[in-house]
Amino acid sequence: MTSKKNRSDINGSVCLSPSTGVAPQTFAAAIQFFTAAQCLLHQNIQPDDEVTDNSKFDFIIIGGGSAGCVLASRLSEVKKWKVLLIEAGSHPPIESAIPGLTGAVFGTKNDWKYFTENNKVIDQALLNGSVYWPRGKMLGGSSSINAMFYVRGNTYDYQRWYDAGNKDWHPKIVANYFEKAESLQDQKLLKDPSIRNFYGRNGPLTVNTFNGTYRDASKKVLDSWDEIGIKTVDDLNKANVLGSGISRVTAGDGRRASTDYTYLNPVRNRDNLYVLTDTLVTKVLIDKETKVAEGVEVERNGAN
Numbered sequence: 017m018t019s020k021k022n023r024s025d026i027n028g029s030v031c032l033s034p035s036t037g038v039a040p041q042t043f044a045a046a047i048q049f050f051t052a053a054q055c056l057l058h059q060n061i062q063p064d065d066e067v068t069d070n071s072k073f074d075f076i077i078i079g080g081g082s083a084g085c086v087l088a089s090r091l092s093e094v095k096k097w098k099v100l101l102i103e104a105g106s107h108p109p110i111e112s113a114i115p116g117l118t119g120a121v122f123g124t125k126n127d128w129k130y131f132t133e134n135n136k137v138i139d140q141a142l143l144n145g146s147v148y149w150p151r152g153k154m155l156g157g158s159s160s161i162n163a164m165f166y167v168r169g170n171t172y173d174y175q176r177w178y179d180a181g182n183k184d185w186h187p188k189i190v191a192n193y194f195e196k197a198e199s200l201q202d203q204k205l206l207k208d209p210s211i212r213n214f215y216g217r218n219g220p221l222t223v224n225t226f227n228g229t230y231r232d233a234s235k236k237v238l239d240s241w242d243e244i245g246i247k248t249v250d251d252l253n254k255a256n257v258l259g260s261g262i263s264r265v266t267a268g269d270g271r272r273a274s275t276d277y278t279y280l281n282p283v284r285n286r287d288n289l290y291v292l293t294d295t296l297v298t299k300v301l302i303d304k305e306t307k308v309a310e311g312v313e314v315e316r317n318g319a320n
């Protein structure tokens with residue numbers, strides 16, 4: 017005779033034993049589907065280009081980060097220019113592509129793992145007065161590890177830079193460049209003409225909204241800020257970052273839109289673009305007479 021308890025144990029093991037029915041097949045297929053889903057995020061990894069000592073380039077870009085990947089893409093549009101991009105880190109891991117897993121890249125080889133110096137003023141409540149300060153060490157740089165909030169900045173700052181004599185930083189000029197970079201993809205926002213016309217729609221950089229941010233909790237927080245005068249706006253960038261609202265992000269189709277993914281990867285096959293990863297620039301060589309930078313020294317795989 018089996019006790020009640022034993023009978024339920026037997027049922028448990030029966031449940032997990034192989035069966036040819038539709039239900040276990042469906043569960044197995046679901047697991048297989050989710051396992052295979054990561055392949056959708058896979059990005060073709062191009063091997064490094066052949067670059068020998070004393071090779072000559074029109075431009076050498078140090079660091080394939082947020083700015084470096086954009087520069088490499090834009091400069092190599094000019095076919096007669098030979099462009100070299102040198103990145104200390106390697107290719108971003110799959111965790112970088114998945115927005116919800118950003119934290120998993122912290123503290124890995126794809127992070128410089130900095131800690132701030134204790135300046136005896138800020139962060140004194142922390143151990144040693146020092147803050148962990150992640151920075152991306154991979155193609156895409158910190159755009160491959162950051163929180164993806166897309167904020168254009170306040171035009172007041174650009175105006176001040178312009179007034180200080182930096183004529184290329186007039187807020188209108190800056191806005192044109194933002195538009196050129198952007199590709200607004202949020203279907204709901206695209207239906208609103210005032211937002212649709214504010215953002216660029218044909219640039220390489222995906223601008224979208226995370227689904228999760230529409231949760232009830234966010235709404236309650238926004239409502240409470242609204243009550244104390246920090247008004248809810250339909251779009252923070254359009255509102256010149258004055259007010260509160262759901263943030264736009266540089267991500268779409270379930271993946272991060274780093275500059276590696278949006279700018280570098282699509283042009284990686286250009287003949288005039290050379291990329292070296294895992295290569296640390298240790299010195300910029302500057303001509304003593306002309307004061308012009310004329311080359312770099314690098315450490316690659318531990319060698320100079």
Ligand SMILES: Cc1cc2nc3c(=O)[nH]c(=O)nc-3n(C[C@H](O)[C@H](O)[C@H](O)COP(=O)(O)OP(=O)(O)OC[C@H]3O[C@@H](n4cnc5c(N)ncnc54)[C@H](O)[C@@H]3O)c2cc1C
Pocket residue numbers: 078079080081082083084102103104105149150151152153154155156157158159161162163164165166167295296297298
């Ligand atoms: C955790 C985190 C969250 C953030 N969240 C946001 C956000 O939500 N929204 C936002 O707008 N900004 C955010 N930021 C800031 C934003 O990501 C950075 O300001 C921006 O990426 C900086 O771009 P960059 O090109 O100057 O530098 P990086 O993108 O950091 O690129 C520098 C690149 O140079 C490489 N490099 C450095 N030294 C050398 C060398 N000697 N030789 C070769 N290569 C070298 C690095 O490995 C790196 O790839 C965040 C940053 C971090 C770290």
